[in-house]
Amino acid sequence: LAKTTQPISMDSYEGQEVNITCSHNNIATNDYITWYQQFPSQGPRFIIQGYKTKVTNEVASLFIPADRKSSTLSLPRVSLSDTAVYYCLVGGRNFGNEKLTFGTGTRLTIIP
């Protein structure tokens, strides 16, 4: 998988929009960008996945610029329940790769 860089931690107030950026300068042509969310004492949960431009679902939006060297996960109007660790992964559809790792992610803390 392509190496990714994301902030270690972020704080935000309830009701605000939160944007978490992930850098992946060596993304390959057939790589997809995937984000997971992990609450304490739980397994990660798939949030969103995209290849280019913008993807939106009921939970988040994913913005991918034309050069695809970075991506931004956007969480609208966050609440306390959005406090979690967010992981950015970049890789092909068939990863089959022993080096698959979620990295340390971004620890998002929502402040009341």
Added chain:
Amino acid sequence: NAGVTQTPKFQVLKTGQSMTLQCAQDMNHNSMYWYRQDPGMGLRLIYYSASEGTTDKGEVPNGYNVSRLNKREFSLRLESAAPSQTSVYFCASSEVHLVYEQYFGPGTRLTVT
């Protein structure tokens, strides 16, 4: 539909003991995975099974063995537990062998003393 289930939820072992972590999924998924997560760290892939009848090593396979018992079940065995294997173990499954849309179980918290 329970999704991915893991047993046990907690386990304490002494160094040198063996145990098997069980994982089952009821989503008819083809691929299954075992990860470990150490405190403050991300998840690292131990072993995976892209389809029934196949298993392959991940990033950190040493000290572990796996068995894909059938399409539903994928077990992880520690033959001789070591303190370095103290971790939280997650099992996951996906419809096919894809990096996205993996469904995770609740985890097994293992302590080796």
